[in-house]
Amino acid sequence: MKGIGLAKGLAVTLKTMTRRATTRQYPDVEPELPPRTKGVIALIEENCTVCMLCARECPDWCIYIDSHKEEVVVPGAARARQRNVLDQFTIDFSLCMYCGICVDSCPFDALHWSPEFEYAEYDVNDLLHGRDRLREWVLTVPAPPAQDANGAPAKEQAAAEKALAAAAAKAAAQAEAGTEDGNGRM
Amino acid sequence: MTVADVLLTAIGAVVVGSALLVVTTRHIVHAGLWLVVTLTGVAALYLVLTAELVAWVQILLYLGAVVVLLLFAVMLTRAPIGARDDLDRPRWPGVLVGLGTAGSLAALLANAYRWDKIELPAAGTAERIGEHLFRSWVLPFELVGLLLLAALIGAIALSRSGDE
Amino acid sequence: MPIWLDLVVRVLIVIVAAFVLPLIIGQTEHKVMAHMQGRLGPMYAGAYHGWAQLVADGAKFVQKEDITPRAADKPVFKLAPVISMLPYMIVLLVIPIGPGNGWVAQRLDIGLFFALAVLGLGVIAVLMASWASANKFALLGGLRAAAQLLGYELPFVLAAASVAMAAGTLSLSGIVEAWRPWWLLWQLPAMLVFFIAGLAEIRRPPFDMPVADSELVFGYLVEYTGLRFAFFMLAEYVGIVVIAALTTVLFLGGWKGPFGLDAELGWLWTIIKVVAVAFVVLWLRVAYPRLRVDQLQRLCWLVLVPVALAQLILTAAVKLAL
Numbered sequence: 001m002k003g004i005g006l007a008k009g010l011a012v013t014l015k016t017m018t019r020r021a022t023t024r025q026y027p028d029v030e031p032e033l034p035p036r037t038k039g040v041i042a043l044i045e046e047n048c049t050v051c052m053l054c055a056r057e058c059p060d061w062c063i064y065i066d067s068h069k070e071e072v073v074v075p076g077a078a079r080a081r082q083r084n085v086l087d088q089f090t091i092d093f094s095l096c097m098y099c100g101i102c103v104d105s106c107p108f109d110a111l112h113w114s115p116e117f118e119y120a121e122y123d124v125n126d127l128l129h130g131r132d133r134l135r136e137w138v139l140t141v142p143a144p145p146a147q148d149a150n151g152a153p154a155k156e157q158a159a160a161e162k163a164l165a166a167a168a169a170k171a172a173a174q175a176e177a178g179t180e181d182g183n184g185r186m
Numbered sequence: 187m188t189v190a191d192v193l194l195t196a197i198g199a200v201v202v203g204s205a206l207l208v209v210t211t212r213h214i215v216h217a218g219l220w221l222v223v224t225l226t227g228v229a230a231l232y233l234v235l236t237a238e239l240v241a242w243v244q245i246l247l248y249l250g251a252v253v254v255l256l257l258f259a260v261m262l263t264r265a266p267i268g269a270r271d272d273l274d275r276p277r278w279p280g281v282l283v284g285l286g287t288a289g290s291l292a293a294l295l296a297n298a299y300r301w302d303k304i305e306l307p308a309a310g311t312a313e314r315i316g317e318h319l320f321r322s323w324v325l326p327f328e329l330v331g332l333l334l335l336a337a338l339i340g341a342i343a344l345s346r347s348g349d350e
Numbered sequence: 351m352p353i354w355l356d357l358v359v360r361v362l363i364v365i366v367a368a369f370v371l372p373l374i375i376g377q378t379e380h381k382v383m384a385h386m387q388g389r390l391g392p393m394y395a396g397a398y399h400g401w402a403q404l405v406a407d408g409a410k411f412v413q414k415e416d417i418t419p420r421a422a423d424k425p426v427f428k429l430a431p432v433i434s435m436l437p438y439m440i441v442l443l444v445i446p447i448g449p450g451n452g453w454v455a456q457r458l459d460i461g462l463f464f465a466l467a468v469l470g471l472g473v474i475a476v477l478m479a480s481w482a483s484a485n486k487f488a489l490l491g492g493l494r495a496a497a498q499l500l501g502y503e504l505p506f507v508l509a510a511a512s513v514a515m516a517a518g519t520l521s522l523s524g525i526v527e528a529w530r531p532w533w534l535l536w537q538l539p540a541m542l543v544f545f546i547a548g549l550a551e552i553r554r555p556p557f558d559m560p561v562a563d564s565e566l567v568f569g570y571l572v573e574y575t576g577l578r579f580a581f582f583m584l585a586e587y588v589g590i591v592v593i594a595a596l597t598t599v600l601f602l603g604g605w606k607g608p609f610g611l612d613a614e615l616g617w618l619w620t621i622i623k624v625v626a627v628a629f630v631v632l633w634l635r636v637a638y639p640r641l642r643v644d645q646l647q648r649l650c651w652l653v654l655v656p657v658a659l660a661q662l663i664l665t666a667a668v669k670l671a672l
Contacts, residue, residue: 009637013386023390215481219426222474239460242467250470250503257477258496267423267484312460312520 035142037115038098040129042137043089047110050084054102054111062095063102064088089134093119094127114140193234201227209280212269218257225249236309360456361443368439372587373404379587379632380404386636407580414576419484422573426482431574431581434475437468438588445595446523448605448616461522462514465596466507469551472589473499476560479582480570491569494643495553495560501650502550502557508658509544512665513537513600526604533601536668540661541601543654545627548597550646552589554631556638559646594627595620602627 024031033039050067066088071080103111114137121127147154153161204223211217225248232241308314319327380403384391396402418424444461458464473496480492514520516537517528534541550557561569571582598604602623605616641649 006638010633013633013637016388017382017385019388021385021390022388023384025390025393213423215423216426219478238458239463242460242463246463246467246470246507249474250467251500254470254473254477254496254500257474257481258493258500261477261481261489261493261496265481265489267421267482312463 033115035115035145036113037117038100038113039115039117039140040093040113040119040137041091041096041103041134042112042114042141043131043134044110044112044138045086045089045131045135047106047108048086048089049108049110050086051107053105053107057101057105059099059101060095060097062092064090064092086131088130090128090130091134092128094124112138112141114138115142116140190234194231197227197230197234201231209275209284212271212273213267214260214270214273215257215265215267218253218260221256222249222253225253236306238309239312239315364439364442368435368442368588369584371591372584373408375587375590375628375632376404376583377401378628379635382629382632383636386633411576411580416576416578417573419573421484423482423484426478427573428578430475430479430482431578431585433478434472434585435581435588436475437471438585438592440468441465441592442588442595444522445592445599446526446604447595447620449523449527457523458521460520462510462520462525462600465522465592466510469506469592470499470503472551472585475585476570479574483570483573485573487566487568487572488570491560491562491566491572494562494566495570497643498550498553498557498560498646501647502547502654505543505650505654505658506547506551508655508662509540509547510596510600512540512658512661513544515662515665516669518669522599522604526599526606529603529606531603533603537601537661537665539657540665541597543658543661544601545593545597545630547650547654548593549631549634550650552586552593554586554590555635556641557646558640559643562640590628590631591624594624594631597627598623 050065052065055061055063055065065086067084067086069082070085072083073080100113103113116137119127119129147157152158201224204220204227207220208217208224211220225244229241229244229249232238232244380400381391392400392403394400395406418427441464443456444458444464446457446461476495476499477492480488480490480495483489513525513533516533517525519525519528553560559569560566561571566572571579574582598620604623605620607615607619
């Protein structure tokens with residue numbers, strides 16, 4: 001029937017009015033953010049090898065990394081090894097567009113998304129955040145969500161299981177061959 | 187001098203003054219707005235003369251419809267802000283017609299009443315006007331209705347003549 | 351009480367009402383609209399559920415810079431906001447909220463006609479504002495407003511004429527006295543036409559093409575700031591009060607309640623009915639999108655005017671038969 005939509009519109013709005021509002025009053029009530037929220041990027045320095053992949057992948061070049069090399073003398077080794085030591089790791093959040101390519105591209109899981117979002121500043125220059133601040137945010141990084149029971153297993157898990165199965169098969173095959181050989185040798 | 191006299195004189199001055207501004211201002215939209223003042227003043231004159239209904243009819247029709255339509259048309263075509271010198275306004279014929287009408291009307295009224303005192307009739311309420319209109323003046327009323335209908339049809343016919 | 355003091359008190363009451371009622375309506379709109387959209391609306395101003403939000407808004411408007419565009423026609427530009435408010439304030443003078451002479455600021459024998467005549471003046475302020483702003487969007491908005499108001503004046507007056515004919519009087523108090531509950535059914539088409547045309551008269555959504563913020567960037571209000579803008583807003587909300595009050599008085603029986611006691615509690619009934627109608631006005635804003643300009647004219651000339659004329663014939667027929 002024509003015009004029934006008009007009545008429906010009135011009904012929907014009236015019904016919504018009688019229900020509780022979904023608003024959460026932010027400064028008084030902390031928002032419940034999902035674990036994958038893209039808030040800011042945190043850095044676990046210990047994992048960083050200064051490979052510079054993140055800085056190079058960054059579409060707007062907002063990651064600044066400085067480092068120097070140190071000699072590490074390993075006793076018994078023929079010569080001293082070299083190791084990269086991080087001097088500066090700074091993200092310019094006035095440039096960052098929260099694409100997350102740096103987090104994805106980090107091969108050593110040094111960069112993580114943190115849901116933290118209250119880092120507004122009065123001066124745009126203060127949005128340049130260095131190692132200390134990035135380290136603080138590590139504490140706010142949530143634990144990764146549990147694996148979905150119905151989902152495909154994680155890549156690492158699948159690989160580990162495959163390796164385990166292969167090892168078991170190899171061991172079994174060896175054991176079988178061993179008994180046969182043993183008979184022959186003995 | 188009664189209060190009514192004072193009011194009539196004061197409002198009359200406003201009406202005449204704003205009417206003069208309507209024809210002398212060089213802002214075309216201002217002319218329309220001064221017309222609003224003039225017609226409101228005329229409605230106020232009716233009110234002072236206790237012709238209530240006529241006063242509000244004046245407001246409803248002249249201010250609410252006629253002047254609005256006029257302003258609407260002016261703004262739809264051209265309504266520059268600021269004064270314009272190229273307004274097409276023949277001065278001397280205008281002065282002649284205006285002064286002539288005003289003078290002859292004044293002479294006529296002065297001649298007709300001289301110093302007679304005329305009692306104000308009872309207030310012009312809706313009931314009284316309705317009674318007069320639909321008892322003694324019903325034929326002219328219907329004729330006016332017919333005339334307006336004819337004018338309406340004529341306007342429609344004129345505006346549609348190009349369609350064929 | 352001397353007559354002049356009586357007059358002053360009555361006028362003062364109307365002026366206070368014209369400035370306070372819109373604030374109440376506006377605050378209700380904030381809250382009703384928010385909850386209809388699943389939000390909370392203002393919560394901070396005034397501590398308890400943001401009751402002082404509009405007071406805060408008022409303070410904000412006062413502090414804003416009063417800008418007049420250089421190309422604007424200054425006197426007209428500055429006069430328009432005041433004039434936009436006047437018609438609605440004047441109409442408030444004749445609206446009775448209870449029986450007898452004590453409950454109406456100025457009793458008029460032709461109150462209905464007076465109200466309709468004065469309400470028609472609102473468009474002049476809109477035209478003044480739109481033209482004096484020296485802005486294309488403002489001019490477009492003003493022209494839309496003029497076309498809309500001229501068109502909707504007709505069903506508005508016709509629907510009011512129907513109820514005046516039924517009551518046999520043009521006095522607003524007289525109409526309420528003549529009103530009977532079964533008129534709710536008999537005059538229902540006229541009531542709907544009057545209410546819809548009234549919404550269009552005060553340019554409320556879904557009839558807000560003259561201000562259409564998404565296409566005309568607020569139409570004739572585009573150049574106004576601060577207090578002058580606040581005056582236009584105030585006029586819009588007094589308009590809601592006026593339209594709701596007129597609908598109540600003409601079609602919903604004004605101060606007549608279901609339990610008698612009209613002389614003592616009549617004012618309460620009027621206020622309850624006015625608030626209910628005002629709520630519907632706010633409700634429609636939340637529920638419906640804005641009409642297009644051609645749809646607006648179509649609705650007026652093809653639906654409202656024929657319905658109003660048919661109702662006029664029905665009223666005349668019933669009136670003659672009784």
